Amino acid sequence: MGAHVIEEDSGCQLRWNHNSAYYPELVSDAALRGGSALDVGCGDGTLLKLLAGVCEHVVGVEVDPAAARIAAGRVADSGKVICGDFMATQDFAPESFDTITCVACLHHMPLETALVRMAELLRPGGRLLVVGLSANRTVADWLLSALMVVPARMSGWLHHEGTYQGMRVAQPRESLGEIRAVAGERLPGALVRRRLYWRYSLEWTKPFTVQS
Template sequence: MTEAPNADPQELAKFSQLAHRWWDPDSEFKPLHQINPLRLEWIDRHARLQGKRVLDVGCGGGILADSMARKGAQVLGIDLATKALRVAQLHAMEAQTPGIEYREVAVETLAAEQPESFDVVTCMEMLEHVPDPSSVVRAAATLAKPGGWVFFSTINRNPKAFLFAIVGAEYVLKLLPRGTHEYAKFIRPSELARWCREAGLDLADTRGMEYNPLTQRYWLSGDTSVNYLLACRKP
C-alpha cells in the first residue's frame, strides 16, 4: 500500500515490536486491559453499541474493537502497524469473535472511500502518536453518519500530565515502556474540542480517567488534567 503521510514510522515500529505481547494482560499493555472495561461501558452508555456499525481507528491489537464486537456491534478495526493488526486478526480467529474485521488503511484514506458510513467511530490513545492529530479528527467526523457518535481519548499537556503520564507511568511505576509518550505531542482538551468543532462535531461529554498506584485501580471522574475522554455527535 502507499505510505500514508499522517503516520510516524518510529511510532509504528515501536508498537510493531511489542505486537506479540498485546493480549498478555501482564505485559506492557496491562494498562489498556485494565482501562478497557471503563472505556467500553462509557462508549456503550452513550452510543448503545448493539447492532451498530463501528469503526475503531488505531485499533492496535484489537482490545477495544474485540470488546465492542462482543457487545453486538459490527466492528472494523484499522491501523497502520502491520504486526499489531496481524495479532488482532489472529486473536479474533482464535477467540471466534463475531462481527469483527481488520484492515491496514489510514483513516484519511478510508474517509475518502466511505464517508458517513459508521454509527460510531472510536479513536482511543492514538492522537498523541500521529504527526497531525487534527487530520484524524476531521477524517473521523467524515466517517460518522449524521447523528452518529465519535469518541476520542488522549492525554492533556501540562506539568501534571508530564509528571504522571511520563515520569510516573514510564519511569517510576514502569506501567509503560520508556519512550511510549512524547510530551510535546500531548493535547489539551481545549485544542481537541476546537478540532472537533471545526470538523462539524458537537461536544457531548468529557471525562477524566484517574489511577491509584496503591490499589492499581482506574476510574472515570471530572478531572481531565491527565488522561481524558471526549464524546461528540455529528449533527
C-alpha cells in the first residue's frame, strides 16, 4: 500500500516492557556511528526519539496511523515518520542508513525478504539490530520459554511494565533455529542470540565491498 509522512508534536514517556528493556543497548550501539538511523515498525516512536539523541537524522516506518502520528511528533525536529508498510514503501534509496533497528516487528513480515531489504538499505559498515520473537518448536524451546516466566514477571512488577495502546500483536512463525538458518544464509556473520523476556537479538554489520 502507499505510504505518507505524518508530522505531529507529542511528548515522550518511556514505558518499561519486554521490548523497551533492550532500547539502551540499541541506542548505545547506534551512538558508535551516529549518522542516520531507520527504525522499522517504530510504534509510538519511543525508541526513535532515543535514537534521535545520538544520530543526526532518524526515520521511522509504522503501519498504524495513530501510532505513526505520535511518533512523528516526537522526532519532528530531527527526522520523519512514514506511515505505511515497510515492505511496500519506495521512500528509501539503497545504502541510506548507518543503523537499522527492528524491535518486535520482524515476525509481522516475511523473514527472508525483510532481512534482505534491510541489508540493502544499510551503508557498508552499518549495523542491523533486531530484537524479535521466535516460535517454540523443540523441547528445548519450550523449556527455556518456561524458565523465563519468573524473571519476566518479576522484572515487569519491579519496573511497572506497560505498553502503548494499539500495539499490534501476532504470533511468531519461525523458530530460533529457522531464524538462525536464514540469517546465516542471507547475512553471513550475523550473531543471533536467545535473550530474556522471550526475545532474541540479531546483530549484523554490513561488510565493505572488497576491491579487486
